[in-house]
Amino acid sequence: MPAPALAQAYQCAVPRSIAPVGPQAPDGPVRKVAVAGYTLAASWSPDYCKMSGETDSMQCSRRNGRFGFVLHGLWPEAGKGPAPQWCATRPLPSPDLLRRHLCMTPSARLLAHEWAKHGSCMTKRPETYFKVSAILWRSIRWPDADRLSREDDLTVGDLRRAFLAGNPDWTADQVGVDVSRGGWLRAIELCYGKDFMPRACDRRQWGPADSAPLKIWRGL
Numbered sequence: 001m002p003a004p005a006l007a008q009a010y011q012c013a014v015p016r017s018i019a020p021v022g023p024q025a026p027d028g029p030v031r032k033v034a035v036a037g038y039t040l041a042a043s044w045s046p047d048y049c050k051m052s053g054e055t056d057s058m059q060c061s062r063r064n065g066r067f068g069f070v071l072h073g074l075w076p077e078a079g080k081g082p083a084p085q086w087c088a089t090r091p092l093p094s095p096d097l098l099r100r101h102l103c104m105t106p107s108a109r110l111l112a113h114e115w116a117k118h119g120s121c122m123t124k125r126p127e128t129y130f131k132v133s134a135i136l137w138r139s140i141r142w143p144d145a146d147r148l149s150r151e152d153d154l155t156v157g158d159l160r161r162a163f164l165a166g167n168p169d170w171t172a173d174q175v176g177v178d179v180s181r182g183g184w185l186r187a188i189e190l191c192y193g194k195d196f197m198p199r200a201c202d203r204r205q206w207g208p209a210d211s212a213p214l215k216i217w218r219g220l
Helices: 045-052 095-100 108-117 126-138 156-166
Strands: 037-044 069-077 175-179 185-193
Touching: 037 045, 037 126, 045 185, 069 108, 069 126, 095 108, 095 126, 108 126, 156 175, 156 185
Parallel strands: none
Antiparallel strands: 037 069, 037 185, 175 185
16 A cells, blocks of 8 residues: 655544545636646645634644644646636546545545545546645645744745745745735745656745735644
């Protein structure tokens, strides 16, 4: 069995079994367009749990461990215009396949959603989508955002520099940052070309300038 991919998961305990997840209802139109690149989106879990109010989920309950950055998803991007999405809702990923990736993305429903909305536009098999996602995920050293949150006058540039310190093959223009209207960290979004090599983000993906103030919810 392949080794599980881990998020910044502290004592992650995977359930012995999970229930099947049914077909995902599309939240937008089918869009089958050529893939020109990819985004690897890593959510900051403490902020998600604060904003969602979830207390019983694997991600937020702390019964299955504590999570820092977790994989939201691997998203194909178009060369111009809206990204491809909802190319197919089947085949469904098996419970065993979803379970193997719960320490990377601690929500079986989110894993199934990401496959149907994004992965189905990249490959015909959910196994391939999650394999590629896990390879990219394992290749990254995620910064210690909990430690950064304790610094005075923190900026988006401080977070990007912390990321680059652990990933010297990357450059700042390839590291997107997503923040809320209030300036709270929501996610790091990494930009890849069609060859899965890092590439410069466009303005939408890159997010705030390095000088923008940044706040990070602790919660670990």
